[in-house]
Amino acid sequence: AQRVTQPEKLLSVFKGAPVELKCNYSYSGSPELFWYVQYSRQRLQLLLRHISRESIKGFTADLNKGETSFHLKKPFAQEEDSAMYYCALSFYGGATNKLIFGTGTLLAVQP
Amino acid sequence: DAGVIQSPRHEVTEMGQEVTLRCKPISGHDYLFWYRQTMMRGLELLIYFNNNVPIDDSGMPEDRFSAKMPNASFSTLKIQPSEPRDSAVYFCASSFSGGPYGYTFGSGTRLTVV
Numbered sequence: 001a002q003r004v005t006q007p008e009k010l011l012s013v014f015k016g017a018p019v020e021l022k023c024n025y026s027y028s029g030s031p032e033l034f035w036y037v038q039y040s041r042q043r044l045q046l047l048l049r050h051i052s053r054e055s056i057k058g059f060t061a062d063l064n065k066g067e068t069s070f071h072l073k074k075p076f077a078q079e080e081d082s083a084m085y086y087c088a089l090s091f092y093g094g095a096t097n098k099l100i101f102g103t104g105t106l107l108a109v110q111p
Numbered sequence: 112d113a114g115v116i117q118s119p120r121h122e123v124t125e126m127g128q129e130v131t132l133r134c135k136p137i138s139g140h141d142y143l144f145w146y147r148q149t150m151m152r153g154l155e156l157l158i159y160f161n162n163n164v165p166i167d168d169s170g171m172p173e174d175r176f177s178a179k180m181p182n183a184s185f186s187t188l189k190i191q192p193s194e195p196r197d198s199a200v201y202f203c204a205s206s207f208s209g210g211p212y213g214y215t216f217g218s219g220t221r222l223t224v225v
Contacts, residue, residue: 036216042218043202043216043217043218043219044154044202044204044216045216046214046215086153086154098156098159098167099144099156099204099206099214100156101146101153101154101156102153103152103153103154104153104154
């Protein structure tokens with residue numbers, strides 16, 4: 001069955017430190033993976049998607065099919081990065097389309 | 112476009128009462144999703160529609176939950192009767208032809224059942 005795992009509920013780092021938010025997925029087909037971010041009491045926003053291979057707000061994520069991972073990284077954390085981060089998997093089954101999320105990781109960047 | 116619009120933003124109700132949450136997707140989007148967010152379970156997909164037709168409601172927790180999409184611009188999620196464990200933030204999201212472009216989420220409805 002399709003699954004997204006984010007092993008850390010909370011990640012606390014100091015400003016300027018590197019950040020890596022872990023995400024592993026389970027899917028037998030070709031995955032579409034995303035990172036969404038939710039700032040305090042705001043709506044979820046798409047941060048980045050693996051097919052774009054882009055860097056948004058200094059964050060990058062590389063799909064590693066061998067390890068079935070899509071970890072989110074940033075070399076130097078900023079206080080404004082503090083938010084809830086969700087890894088998500090989109091998959092197709094015939095005519096259907098679904099997006100499932102991991103349980104999220106709360107990133108707290110300390111000054 | 113104002114984005115995905117949900118109402119109300121906050122709802123406090125007593126146990127046993129009927130609750131109706133509303134969503135207006137982005138014009139032109141053909142998929143609509145209802146998610147529930149809790150601290151324990153994160154984001155759970157409850158149900159989704161394609162072209163107003165319910166495709167998968169396997170995430171709906173109980174028969175007390177129902178969802179409709181009478182037209183392309185409106186959907187409701189109803190809980191009847193409500194229970195305290197239904198307290199959560201309910202998000203609606205819409206997308207165009209599936210996942211590659213990502214989903215656009217509404218601001219959510221924070222439901223508290225006392």
